[in-house]
Amino acid sequence: MKQKFDIIKSTCVPLPLENVDTDQIIPARFLKATDKEGFGENLFRDWRYEADGTPKDFVLNNPAYSGEILVAGKNFGCGSSREHAAWAIAGYGFRVVVSSFFADIHKQNELNNFVLPVVVSEDFLAELFKSIEADAKTLVTVDVPAQTITNEATGRSESFELNGYKKYCLMNALDDIDFLLENKDKIEQWEAEH
Amino acid sequence: MNTLFDKIWDAHVVQRVPDGPTQLYIDRLYCHEVTSPQAFAGMRARGLKCLRPQQIICMPDHNTPTHDQDKPIEDPVSRHQVDTLAQNAADFGLTHFGMMHPNNGIIHVVGPEQGLSLPGMTIVCGDSHTSTHGAMGAVSFGIGTSEVEQVLASQCILQSKPKSMRISVNGALRPGVTAKDVALYIMSKITTSGATGYFVEYAGSAVQSLSMEGRLTLCNLSIEMGARGGFVAPDETTFEYIKGRPYAPQGAEWEKAVAHWRTLRSGDDAVFDREETFDAADIEPMITYGTNPGMGIGISQTIPHPQNASDEKALAYMQFSAGQRLVGTPVDYVFLGACTNGRIEDFRAFASIAKGRQKAAGVTAWLVPGSWKVLEQIKAEGLDVVLQEAGFEIRQPGCSACLAMNDDKIPAGKLAVSTSNRNFEGRQGPGARTCLASPLMAAAAAVTGVITDPRDLLS
Numbered sequence: 001m002k003q004k005f006d007i008i009k010s011t012c013v014p015l016p017l018e019n020v021d022t023d024q025i026i027p028a029r030f031l032k033a034t035d036k037e038g039f040g041e042n043l044f045r046d047w048r049y050e051a052d053g054t055p056k057d058f059v060l061n062n063p064a065y066s067g068e069i070l071v072a073g074k075n076f077g078c079g080s081s082r083e084h085a086a087w088a089i090a091g092y093g094f095r096v097v098v099s100s101f102f103a104d105i106h107k108q109n110e111l112n113n114f115v116l117p118v119v120v121s122e123d124f125l126a127e128l129f130k131s132i133e134a135d136a137k138t139l140v141t142v143d144v145p146a147q148t149i150t151n152e153a154t155g156r157s158e159s160f161e162l163n164g165y166k167k168y169c170l171m172n173a174l175d176d177i178d179f180l181l182e183n184k185d186k187i188e189q190w191e192a193e194h
Numbered sequence: 195m196n197t198l199f200d201k202i203w204d205a206h207v208v209q210r211v212p213d214g215p216t217q218l219y220i221d222r223l224y225c226h227e228v229t230s231p232q233a234f235a236g237m238r239a240r241g242l243k244c245l246r247p248q249q250i251i252c253m254p255d256h257n258t259p260t261h262d263q264d265k266p267i268e269d270p271v272s273r274h275q276v277d278t279l280a281q282n283a284a285d286f287g288l289t290h291f292g293m294m295h296p297n298n299g300i301i302h303v304v305g306p307e308q309g310l311s312l313p314g315m316t317i318v319c320g321d322s323h324t325s326t327h328g329a330m331g332a333v334s335f336g337i338g339t340s341e342v343e344q345v346l347a348s349q350c351i352l353q354s355k356p357k358s359m360r361i362s363v364n365g366a367l368r369p370g371v372t373a374k375d376v377a378l379y380i381m382s383k384i385t386t387s388g389a390t391g392y393f394v395e396y397a398g399s400a401v402q403s404l405s406m407e408g409r410l411t412l413c414n415l416s417i418e419m420g421a422r423g424g425f426v427a428p429d430e431t432t433f434e435y436i437k438g439r440p441y442a443p444q445g446a447e448w449e450k451a452v453a454h455w456r457t458l459r460s461g462d463d464a465v466f467d468r469e470e471t472f473d474a475a476d477i478e479p480m481i482t483y484g485t486n487p488g489m490g491i492g493i494s495q496t497i498p499h500p501q502n503a504s505d506e507k508a509l510a511y512m513q514f515s516a517g518q519r520l521v522g523t524p525v526d527y528v529f530l531g532a533c534t535n536g537r538i539e540d541f542r543a544f545a546s547i548a549k550g551r552q553k554a555a556g557v558t559a560w561l562v563p564g565s566w567k568v569l570e571q572i573k574a575e576g577l578d579v580v581l582q583e584a585g586f587e588i589r590q591p592g593c594s595a596c597l598a599m600n601d602d603k604i605p606a607g608k609l610a611v612s613t614s615n616r617n618f619e620g621r622q623g624p625g626a627r628t629c630l631a632s633p634l635m636a637a638a639a640a641v642t643g644v645i646t647d648p649r650d651l652l653s
Contacts, residue, residue, distance in 0.1 A: 018504040019386055019486050023618040028597040032257065032271040034231035034278050046620050051606070073504065075387040078420065078486070079618060080597075081322040082229065083338035104356070104390055104422050105322060105336055112340035163354070165214025176340070177240070180348040183209065183217065187245070187350055190208045190219050 003114050005144040005170040008095055009152075011067035012140055013059055014132045020072055021079035022106060026088040028080075039084055040091025060092075064136040068095045071128055071140075075099075076117075077106025086113040096142050098149065100125045111166055112175065118142060118149050118160045127154060144171060196461035197358045198427050199393050202333045206316045208350055215352040220249075221315040223345045224301045225288070227254040227279040228599070229320030233343035234282040244286050246349040251310060252283040253291040255300045256599045260562050260589035263293050272600065286346070297440075299565020299591040302326035302533035306410060307567050309439030313428035313455040318345060323533045323615065324423070325416040329409035330436070331428030331458055333393070336417060356422050357391055357467035360460075362398035365474035370649040372543065373408035374535060374613065374632035376400065377415035378480035378490040384470065386488030390420030392468060395460060400474035401426055406435040407539035414534045418487040418615055427459040479648055481520055482617045482630040484508035489617070490630070493521060493647045511619055512627050520629070520645045527610035528559040528640040529622070530633055532596035535613035536564025538571045540633040545577045547637035547651050553585035554643030560602055561586055562594040584641070598623045611639040 030042045048058045055061040070089065076099040077085060086109040089097065097110060098118045110117045120128070131138045131153035139152040144167065150157040162170075169175065180187075208217040225233075230252070237244075244250060257272035267273035276293065283290035291297040297308060302323050305311040313331035318324060322336035337351065344351050363376055381388070394416050396409075404412065409426045416424030426432075433452055436442045443451040478492040485508040491497065499516040500506045509515065530536075530544050541563065553559055561581065563569040569591060572578050578588055595602040596614035598621070604610045606625025613636050614621075617628040631639075634648035641651070 016503070017507065018502065021486065021616075021618045023597075023616065023621050027620055027624070028256075028599050031228050031599065032275050034275060035235065036232050046624055051624060075390070075420070078386060078390075079322065079417075079616060081320060081324075081336040081338055083232075083320070083340060086338070101387065101390070103387070103420060105338060108353075109338035109340070112338060163214050165211050176344055176352045177236075177347055179211075179352065180217070180344055180350055181242075183350075184245075184348065186208050186217070187219070187348055194205075194219075 002173040002175065004173045005114070005116060007141065007143045007145070008068060009139055009141045010069045011137055012069040012071045012132055013065045013067055014129055015059060015070060015072040016129050018073040019075045019078055022077055022082050022085040023079055025077065025085040026082065031082060031084050036087045038091065039088035040093065043088040043092045068093060069098060069140050069142070070094045070096070071098045071125070071132065073099065074101040076102050078103040081105040083109045083113070086110045086115055090115050098125070098128065098140070114170065114173070116142065116144065116170065120149060120158055120160065124151070124156065124158050127151060127156060195465045197464045197466055198395060198425070198458055198460045199333065199358045201458065202314055202316065203355060211352065215354045217350050218316060218353050219350055220318050220345050222310065222317045223250045223342070224305060224317070224319035224324070225250065225252040225279065225342065226256055226301055226319070226321060227275045228256045229339050230282065230342055231275065231278050233339050233346055234286065236343045237286070237346055242347050244288065244346050247287040249349060250288045250346070252279055252288050253298055253301055253304060254279050254293055256593045256597065258293055258592035259600050260560070260592050260594050260602055263590050296566050299567065300533045300536060300593055302414065303536055303564030303568065306330055306406070307439065307565060309436055309442030312436065312442065313432060314458050318351060322417040323414050325421070326410050326414040326533055328413035328416065328423050328425030329406060331425060331432055331455065333423060333425065335423035356393040358395070359389060359392035359421070359468040359470070360395045360397055360466045362469070362471045363396070363400040363474050364398040364471065365400055366403070367400055367474045367477065370479055370634060370652055371477050372632040372634060373404050373411040375477055375480045377412050377418070378482065378487065378630065379477045380472065381415070381419045381488040382480065382490040383472070384419055386418060386486040387420040388488070389416070392421050394421045394424035396424055396426050402429065405539060406431060407537045410537065411534055415487070415615060428455045479632060479635055481635060481645065483512060483514050483520060485511055485617055485619050487615065487617060487630060493635070521647060523609065523645045525557055525611050525639045525644060526608040527604050528557055528636050529562070529595045529610055529612040529614060530636050531560070531562030531564065531594055532614040533564065533593070534615045535633050536562060536568065538568055540613065541568070541572050541577050543633040544637040545580045547634060547648060548584040548586060548641060549580050551584055551641040553640055556643050557640050559586055559640045560589060560595055562589045563591045565591050595622050597621060604628070611636050611645065
């Protein structure tokens, strides 16, 4: 899971639906594992396959679309806090999810699993969906050091938010526990004062 | 500024990371079997022990069957997950209320009823409905598994401070209108993402007049409007509820605690980042028609026209049409329970309509108490007899059909009126169609076999 971020240039998989909840990303019946492996196979399981395993007409089954970037409608990842959703997205091979709005807990879960949620404007998102619809091979560049995203089909570029702490973690493959363990004295000091 | 949220949050700040999140101290961590195993595995991989094991409480609830809990779980994968939690609790020295333990039940029902969740606390759990405990006057929110591991290791979490929002509901609720309807109404107005990025304080006379059970239901549903959490400032109703509970402060400690809790309220000069105000008189019994909890209408209203492809997809999935009224729609399943509506007051409400009536022949009804303590109270009040005479069976406690991780799955295509919290596609079983509603609405559907305005059955 831990991998360093720099500049990612990739084609995209479009999912132009709003309010995609984590029950769709990974249904509850797949949450019984006690490790983090194999969730990618069941990403969007019930949109992707019939009950008998026959593939449905869904973007992940369309060979025209592939890449490390998932582009989704607003309020992506709402609902359950299950981090299995982030494990499924990472396990499938996505490194970036682009949307105009993310649900809070899922956004944090993505970051904690080295999947970068990139928040773009509604306009940028709508234009990107159009570019991908016109040409499935549309490239997008996500430049983490510069905090910019570029639709290479139109040349349109936007900057995105990422706090300095998390940016450092992503670019150096460090997680929050590494940080917290280094600050144990501050925790004990807080407890002594309360 | 100077909101109760600010006061509790700020009092728990260990440090503010430069150009980064806040390191927040956590008073209480709850762990269930689904979102904790990978966190414990991470602890083992790093060779860590829990920093404050006495502040961590574990119990299985998602996988537990709602029958024959004295026997091993039949599904070997579920059994393994439940056994893994027991082993992890033992290995790390944590309190564990296992299946059949008298304190077992759904975490968000058990925490408050045991006095483990108290005013002024910071509380987290790898479960989005951790917002429930906000009813106690606590800052309580759901987290991911990586964050569970953070708390296991350091009793802290790195978190950006959400913005504050006050939702006031003023006036008196009409007969037949419950806390569930209040929450579904708010969501229908501000949408399922309307409070994303905010922490909500519920206020106003309608909220203050709610019982603790009602407040727990309201706060439970905060996440369904996108809010990280929601709470109600503690008052006499809160203190009365907590007093004498097993893990609540006792004796001199009690007096000291209450004196502190009385200070926990937003200042008169408090400034919220956002305010929303509603009139209780505008709220009627609510029901959802779509595939997110914000897609709800008053029972007398018609389904609105779809605004986009997502709305169209939802109506197609639910097999409903714009302009349609839901009253009279045949119902296959009724589910009473979940961390939303699995408390004693919910069973009282259901029984008030079931009493003297009979379950409709075509309806399968699952009545699942939120905990063994709730079941005990149901029996103490004789509600079990009322429900049995009406043709209903009470099952054993757990999350059950809310997310169908055990055997309680609604079959594909079947329509359920459910007191749970999510009507997402397939939430209650692949292909299942869910209408969220209050226990009164669920009972009305169960005895008539169709979606019914519960006010027509109230005496």
